[in-house]
Amino acid sequence: MTTIERLSRILVQRYKLDPARLAPDQALGALGIDSLGMVEMLFFIEEEFNVHFPSEGITLGTLEEAATYIDGLIAEQRTAPQKAAVQRAPSARPASVDPSA
Amino acid sequence: MRRVAVTGIGLISPLGNSCAQALDNAAAGRSAIRRIEASWSDRLAAPLAACVRFQGEEHFPPPRLRMLDRVSQFALVAAGQAIGAAQLDLAAADRARVGVFIGTGMGGALSNDEGYLSLYRDNCERMKPFSILMGMTNAPAAWIGIEHDLSGPNLTYSTACSSAAVATGEAWLRLRRGEIDIAIVGGSEAPLAFGAMKAWEALRTLASEDPRNPAASCKPFAANRSGLVLGEGAAIFVLEDRERAIARGASLQGEILGYGLVADAAHITRPTVAGQAAAMRAALRSGEIAAEAIDCINAHGTGTQANDSVETAALKEVFGERAYRIPVSATKAIHGHLLGASGALELALALLALQQDVLLPTMHLEVPAADCDLDYVPNHARRGAGARTVMSSSFAFGGTNAVLIAAQ
Numbered sequence: 371m372t373t374i375e376r377l378s379r380i381l382v383q384r385y386k387l388d389p390a391r392l393a394p395d396q397a398l399g400a401l402g403i404d405s406l407g408m409v410e411m412l413f414f415i416e417e418e419f420n421v422h423f424p425s426e427g428i429t430l431g432t433l434e435e436a437a438t439y440i441d442g443l444i445a446e447q448r449t450a451p452q453k454a455a456v457q458r459a460p461s462a463r464p465a466s467v468d469p470s471a
Numbered sequence: 472m473r474r475v476a477v478t479g480i481g482l483i484s485p486l487g488n489s490c491a492q493a494l495d496n497a498a499a500g501r502s503a504i505r506r507i508e509a510s511w512s513d514r515l516a517a518p519l520a521a522c523v524r525f526q527g528e529e530h531f532p533p534p535r536l537r538m539l540d541r542v543s544q545f546a547l548v549a550a551g552q553a554i555g556a557a558q559l560d561l562a563a564a565d566r567a568r569v570g571v572f573i574g575t576g577m578g579g580a581l582s583n584d585e586g587y588l589s590l591y592r593d594n595c596e597r598m599k600p601f602s603i604l605m606g607m608t609n610a611p612a613a614w615i616g617i618e619h620d621l622s623g624p625n626l627t628y629s630t631a632c633s634s635a636a637v638a639t640g641e642a643w644l645r646l647r648r649g650e651i652d653i654a655i656v657g658g659s660e661a662p663l664a665f666g667a668m669k670a671w672e673a674l675r676t677l678a679s680e681d682p683r684n685p686a687a688s689c690k691p692f693a694a695n696r697s698g699l700v701l702g703e704g705a706a707i708f709v710l711e712d713r714e715r716a717i718a719r720g721a722s723l724q725g726e727i728l729g730y731g732l733v734a735d736a737a738h739i740t741r742p743t744v745a746g747q748a749a750a751m752r753a754a755l756r757s758g759e760i761a762a763e764a765i766d767c768i769n770a771h772g773t774g775t776q777a778n779d780s781v782e783t784a785a786l787k788e789v790f791g792e793r794a795y796r797i798p799v800s801a802t803k804a805i806h807g808h809l810l811g812a813s814g815a816l817e818l819a820l821a822l823l824a825l826q827q828d829v830l831l832p833t834m835h836l837e838v839p840a841a842d843c844d845l846d847y848v849p850n851h852a853r854r855g856a857g858a859r860t861v862m863s864s865s866f867a868f869g870g871t872n873a874v875l876i877a878a879q
Contacts, residue, residue, distance in 0.1 A: 385534055406601070407534060413600045422596075 373419075373437040380414045394434035415440060421447055475646045476716045477724040477877070479557025479709035480819050481549035481657075485521035485702050485806045489552075494823040498852045500834040502686035502805040504700050511665040516672055517680040519688050520663050521702035521807030538601050539614065540579035541661035545705035545812075546611035547618055550655055554619065557709040557721060559653070561619055570623035570651045571616045572642035573707075574634025574658035576811030577667060578608035584664035611659045611705075623651050629811065632771070634658055635706070636814030636865035636873035640730030642710055643875075652712050657819075658812030659705035671701060674740075676775055681835075689808075690835040691772035691801035692779045692843040699773045702807025706815035725822040728860070728876045729758030735870030742778055742866050747785035750872035751862065755789075758876055762790055765797060765876070766858035767830055769821040770847075771866045772801025773808055778866065783843045798848045798856065800824075804834040814865035818875055821861040825879040829854050 371379075378392045385403060403411065408430075412423050421443040430436040485503030486493040496503070503521040512518035527536050527544045539547070554561070561569065582605035589595040604610060609627035616625040624645070628638040635658025642654035662668075671677050678698035681688040690696040716723060731753025735746035755762055771782055779801075787794045802820055809816050824831050829852050836849040860878045867873075 386532065406538070406604075410537065410600045413597065416597065 373440050374433055376418055377415070377433060377437055377440070380411070380418060384411075384414055392433060394432065396433050398430045398433060398436060419444060472647050473649055474713035475643050475727045476711050476713040476721070477708050477727065477822060478711045478716050478721045479553040479555070479559065480724055480822070481552030481554075481556065481707045482704070482816070482819055483523055483525055483545045483549045484704040484706065484816055485523055488523070488525065490819070490823055494820065494827060497802055497805065497820050497831050498824070498827070498829050500805060500832045500850065500852070502834060503702070504686045504688060504805065504807055506680070506685050507663070509665070514665075515668060517677055517688065519678065519680055519685060519700045520668070521700060521805075522663065523704045538604055540582040540605040540610060541703070542575060542579055542581075542659050543605070543611045543614045545661060545703070546573060546659035546707065547614050549657065549659070549705040549707040550615045550618070553655065553657075553707045553709045557711070559709055561621070564653060566620055567622045568651045569621045569653040569655070570642060570645065571612045571621055571625045572628070572638040572654055572656040573612035573615065573626075574628045574630070574636070574638035574811045574814065575608060575611055575660055576629060576631050576634050577660060577662045578629070579606035579610060580662050580667045581664045582606045584666045587666065615655055619655070621655065630871035630873070631867035631869050632808070632810055632813055633865040633867035633871045633873040634811030634814070635816075636818070636863070636875055637732065637871065639708065639710070639727070639815060639818065640732060640873055640875055643727045643730050646710055646712060649712075652715055654710045655707060656710055657705065657707035657815035658809070660810045660812040661703045662701055662810055663703050668701060677701070678774060687835040689774040689804045691770070691774045691804050691833055692783070692839055692847050693836050694838045694840045696774045696776065696779060696840070698775050699803065699808040702809045704806070704809050704816060705812055706819045708815070708819070725825065726878050728878055729754040729760050730876070731755070731757060731872075731874040733872050735872065737870060739870070740777075740868050742781045742870070744781050744784045744788060746870060746872050747782060747864070747866055748788040750874045751785065751789045751864065754862065754874040754876050760860075760876055763793070764860050765790070765862045766856075766860050768797055768799040769817050769861055769863040770799050770801040771864045772799075772803055772833065774803060780840065780842045782864065782866070783845055786845060794845055796846065798830045798853070798858070799833070799845050800831040800848050801833040802831055804836075814863065814873065814875070817865070818863045818877060821863050822877055822879075825858060825861060828857065830856050830858060
């Protein structure tokens with residue numbers, strides 16, 4: 371299963387989203403998941419992929435961009451497992467993960 | 472001063488999740504106390520509790536449920552019931568004048584317990600992202616305010632076992648003074664986590680199991696009483712300016728007449744006759760109610776050695792010789808001790824009992840203790856006594872004594 375498929379599975383199972391909405395260019399920030407939901411989603415992604423996000427400065431963008439970002443984290447943390455990794459992924463439509471937003 | 476009516480009651484309780492069912496079970500003396508089946512039950516000296524039949528999945532979709540500790544789930548569902556029963560059209564109300572006043576002793580105890588297990592036992596690297604939101608004590612009140620868009624005072628009271636009575640009383644004061652028009656009040660508690668139960672066990676306040684009948688393990692005022700049994704649940708009321716309620720054609724469920732709040736300021740656990748009696752007198756004084764007007768008592772009646780003797784003595788001090796003729800009901804014998812929610816559940820049962828003209832029984836009372844010599848309505852309900860006014864007492868560790876007086 372590809373990263374984007376695993377990511378989609380989280381969205382379908384946890385947030386009851388329609389799989390038909392989850393095209394690669396779908397912005398995560400436009401799925402109706404609020405800022406707290408995004409914080410939770412990072413937790414689910416960390417659990418699913420066994421990676422650690424940095425504590426701030428995370429922007430996931432589209433589904434495809436998020437998958438690329440996650441792949442980058444996996445690669446980086448495989449080589450340097452104790453260090454949190456990539457600071458920022460490219461983003462067309464930022465999906466805020468600041469819970470106070 | 473305004474008069475304050477009860478226009479809606481919502482219950483999620485060990486005796487049932489509706490007013491009718493809970494009253495029916497209370498009047499019949501059917502105990503909800505059971506041996507609990509959990510992986511850790513055998514590590515408790517007496518694995519007893521009064522549990523609620525409640526599945527959060529039946530009330531909340533998964534993304535929302537993941538943010539709600541059981542204590543908030545109870546509170547939200549009970550509040551929805553109460554608002555529905557009151558036929559309250561919140562759209563027609565000034566929402567800034569609708570407050571939320573909730574008591575809870577242990578807040579999100581289950582979520583805290585689960586978080587610590589994952590962190591300390593399982594060595595998980597990360598805690599669930601909503602651990603703070605689920606564990607925080609004011610979550611039940613906050614969620615009720617959010618759910619119903621209520622922007623008046625949103626307050627949480629945590630005075631251990633008197634929390635819900637304090638919440639109700641404090642709301643009554645604000646309603647009475649005209650500061651708000653409507654209040655969603657009561658208490659919620661979901662304390663049946665292993666850590667919380669072991670902590671209560673360590674304090675040596677929990678009842679030992681009745682070997683003949685575990686359901687009868689809590690025995691308020693009995694010579695062979697051995698302590699309390701923990702319970703869970705929520706009871707929520709809609710309190711309303713009585714004139715406003717009448718003007719909108721609401722069905723009045725009762726009226727709150729008085730509230731007394733007195734601190735023992737003596738000992739962190741040991742109750743005092745003086746403190747309890749002073750709270751009862753303060754409640755009478757607050758509503759300018761004569762002691763003779765009290766028809767029956769809903770006792771705190773925990774089934775602990777200390778409380779039941781002290782409470783009996785306090786009743787005698789306040790009511791004198793008449794104390795022997797006032798029926799005293801202790802329903803914790805069958806629904807357990809809901810801690811911060813107990814005052815609300817017991818007030819609800821007391822009001823419902825007044826409506827049906829029934830005096831609720833104190834169950835499992837075969838032989839009263841020598842110093843517990845009042846009329847506790849032992850083991851069988853009484854009907855047709857014509858009681859109209861009840862005093863409901865809640866006393867707490869920490870010494871915060873709260874007493875409410877309500878009428879039909």
